[in-house]
């Protein structure tokens with residue numbers, strides 16, 4: 023009995039001892055199983071660990087078959103592999119009680135906390151992957167205490183910060199060090215160069231303090247893959263890099279590297295991939311880049327490289343991808359480069375490269391971008407997989423290959439600005455996927471083949487600046503283009519109906535023979551299709567008959583005019599239409615562009631044209647098309663876009679909803695909700711104009727509620743928007759009326775910003791329209807929301823007097839006129855108030871509003887009331903609770919001076 027007790031006590035003591043001992047001898051398999059169950063519990067039983075269950079009947083090593091667990095042959099856990107398992111929480115200190123662990127993979131979970139130092143206890147650890155987790159803090163400086171067997175360490179995509187400690191250079195067997203995508207904002211140590219086994223070093227995407235690459239890295243004799251994209255590198259790539267004899271993949275893109283690439287680079291290793299794009303590297307590409315005979319990828323765009331492409335590319339049969347655009351490379355492209363059978367991507371645009379393209383491009387090539395160089399010769403005749411072919415602004419000549427079915431996968435074809443002649447082949451209809459077709463500024467002649475009209479994917483078509491003749495094929499009406507330019511050709515006849523859209527008003531210019539029955543196109547009207555032709559030919563014959571020397575002069579003059587005109591058109595970069603929308607839309611920009619037809623035109627004026635477009639869903643929108651004859655400079659463009667953004671997000675009952683803005687280089691389309699009763703001015707002033715007057719008269723209560731609605735809209739813009747928005751062009755034509763005469767404010771000076779774009783800075787761009795412009799706009803750019811109060815005051819005067827804003831007779835503007843008459847007469851009703859609303863019941867209200875108008879149009883901004891005060895007065899007037907309100911006469915007299 024005593025013996026048993028003694029044994030029991032001993033056993034107990036041993037157990038305790040084994041629990042407390044820091045260098046615990048290994049657990050039994052059963053204890054390891056219990057450790058796993060504790061681990062599951064610690065991580066709060068994630069669903070992915072459901073299979074981790076103990077069962078009385080199961081063997082002691084049953085856990086070796088649990089999900090993610092691998093054991094050694096004698097039943098000890100060696101491998102915990104649980105990537106992508108939605109595990110939350112830190113790593114428990116007990117994990118390394120599993121002393122035989124060699125592999126821990128917890129990649130892509132939600133592991134949190136600091137770097138777990140308890141992992142130092144896993145003395146057999148070879149592989150540790152904690153990438154894609156939520157770890158924070160620094161890598162501990164004693165990281166060298168981790169298992170000396172460690173071969174693989176990944177901490178990528180966590181939130182580690184600070185320095186990478188020098189101690190990391192003492193991991194004797196490490197082969198892969200994966201530390202990219204963290205928040206390391208300190209330094210990385212030169213000691214990394216000591217890691218003689220290192221094969222993979224990833225430090226990319228860390229905000230290190232700017233540093234040069236240490237010379238010591240040249241000692242990494244086993245390094246195969248160095249990835250240091252966007253790591254704040256500066257200075258030179260060290261010469262020692264040429265000696266990296268195992269290097270296969272080097273990526274140093276997006277840094278501030280300068281000086282020159284090591285000249286020996288590529289000669290001493292089997293280089294595969296090379297990326298130094300987006301730096302400030304100058305000098306030449308190393309001559310021996312492909313000397314290893316394995317190079318697949320050369321990426322060096324956006325640098326300052328000069329000289330020729332390396333000769334070694336001539337026998338670089340493995341080459342697949344070359345991207346050297348935006349440098350200053352010169353000379354011929356090595357001609358045998360084009361025989362690399364795996365070549366898929368060639369991006370060399372924006373250099374000064376020359377040479378010719380082979381008759382047959384490599385079968386695999388899908389992207390060939392060589393615009394803005396000096397290539398010459400003919401366009402290849404076969405390229406079975408080519409999707410993007412951009413060769414604008416080179417010196418290609420000859421004709422477009424007759425059989426374009428060998429280019430059937432093309433999506434973009436741009437040959438702009440070459441010397442290509444001949445016709446556009448009918449086989450162009452084989453380009454079923456082509457989206458952008460730009461053949462402008464060549465010497466193409468003949469007619470436009472009708473087949474162009476059946477290209478189902480085409481959205482951008484530019485044939486401008488050629489010598490094309492004949493009529494525009496009817497079939498082109500079926501295209502859904504966001505950009506069309508046929509200008510500066512010799513096309514004739516009538517523009518097909520489907521293309522007569524305001525969206526294309528620049529598309530047909532400088533084709534003397536073209537005409538259109540619609541005025542939206544800026545073309546002469548058709549005098550019958552054939553008459554137009556006859557006219558030209560008669561004129562031609564006549565000029566030949568009576569020509570002589572005078573004709574020569576005229577012809578030379580005409581050529582110059584046309585050339586200048588062409589230049590002018592060339593300078594205007596139309597660009598495709600782009601849509602910015604603020605509401606979920608049931609339409610595309612094409613739908614709007616197609617709707618800019620003459621039938622839909624409902625108004626035009628200084629600011630531009632307004633179209634009413636019925637969308638498929640039965641929804642109606644109003645589209646205001648504003649053309650600024652010049653591209654906005656970037657500051658004004660930003661100002662405009664900022665205002666559009668604000669307006670696009672406002673939802674207020676008295677502000678017209680801006681649904682979208684569609685713009686190209688020179689025009690903007692503002693898509694608004696459609697307002698059935700159009701603008702206030704049409705109702706008030708139709709009698710002064712030729713427009714047919716709307717039937718209903720606006721009685722006083724309607725006018726007052728319009729004033730209140732508009733005031734609410736302005737009040738909102740001044741007080742509830744952050745930052746406050748000044749309209750700067752308040753006028754009765756910017757107050758729109760819905761079907762129940764509810765008032766909504768429109769435009770917010772957007773049109774004016776564009777119309778004034780040509781005027782010099784010094785001219786205030788906030789200046790309003792004639793008759794509505796506050797006096798301070800004339801002398802200062804620093805205006806505030808009181809300019810809107812002024813404009814609104816004029817609207818109040820219009821509502822009460824029925825006169826137009828600029829209609830002040832000898833006194834000048836309406837505001838001056840009203841002021842003069844108010845001073846001269848005590849009886850407002852006589853000669854001032856609009857006849858149509860003279861009704862004794864409203865006299866007091868009308869008087870109040872008139873006086874308010876005078877107060878709002880005071881010369882001194884600070885003396886004008888705020889929109890909030892204006893709104894209060896108007897609302898009080900509506901309730902007619904006060905017979906005589908507002909400022910008295912003396913105050914008004916004072917405010918006017």
Ligand SMILES: *[C@@H]1O[C@H](CO)[C@@H](O)[C@H](O)[C@H]1NC(C)=O
Nearest residue numbers: 089090091092101102103125
């Ligand atoms: C660790 O386990 C995972 C999956 O359970 C397996 O893919 C991997 O090869 C294992 N590693 C070792 C060294 O046994």
Ligand SMILES: *[C@@H]1O[C@H](CO)[C@@H](O)[C@H](O)[C@H]1NC(C)=O
Nearest residue numbers: 105106107108129130131154
């Ligand atoms: C991470 O795991 C989730 C599933 O838990 C998966 O959907 C996601 O794609 C993984 N992310 C990465 C980067 O592997």
Ligand SMILES: *[C@@H]1O[C@H](CO)[C@@H](O)[C@H](O)[C@H]1NC(C)=O
Nearest residue numbers: 040041042046053115116119
């Ligand atoms: C496991 O490790 C933890 C912490 O290191 C320790 O407190 C515990 O006693 C150990 N458990 C066993 C069964 O050895």
Ligand SMILES: *[C@@H]1O[C@H](CO)[C@@H](O)[C@H](O)[C@H]1NC(C)=O
Nearest residue numbers: 047048094095096098121122
């Ligand atoms: C497991 O670990 C123990 C203690 O560290 C060791 O004695 C044993 O040899 C290891 N077994 C294996 C298969 O590595």
Ligand SMILES: *[C@@H]1O[C@H](CO)[C@@H](O)[C@H](O)[C@H]1NC(C)=O
Nearest residue numbers: 043044045046115139140143
């Ligand atoms: C394991 O690591 C922790 C933290 O570093 C340490 O306090 C503990 O003594 C170690 N336990 C064992 C069993 O080695």
Ligand SMILES: *[C@@H]1O[C@H](CO)[C@@H](O)[C@H](O)[C@H]1NC(C)=O
Nearest residue numbers: 134155156157158180181205
């Ligand atoms: C990690 O850093 C990112 C970016 O700074 C931050 O948004 C995120 O909240 C951080 N996560 C943790 C767990 O610290």
Ligand SMILES: *[C@@H]1O[C@H](CO)[C@@H](O)[C@H](O)[C@H]1NC(C)=O
Nearest residue numbers: 252253254255276277278300
């Ligand atoms: C390069 O340096 C400039 C100026 O020092 C800095 O603004 C820029 O962010 C740097 N670019 C990169 C990619 O580090």
Ligand SMILES: *[C@@H]1O[C@H](CO)[C@@H](O)[C@H](O)[C@H]1NC(C)=O
Nearest residue numbers: 280301302303304325326328
């Ligand atoms: C490119 O090199 C030229 C001189 O060749 C130099 O003037 C220019 O500043 C360099 N540009 C950059 C971005 O380094």
Ligand SMILES: *[C@@H]1O[C@H](CO)[C@@H](O)[C@H](O)[C@H]1NC(C)=O
Nearest residue numbers: 338339340341362363364365
């Ligand atoms: C071309 O690519 C294929 C597939 O990647 C590869 O097997 C072949 O070796 C490559 N050919 C050359 C000449 O590099």
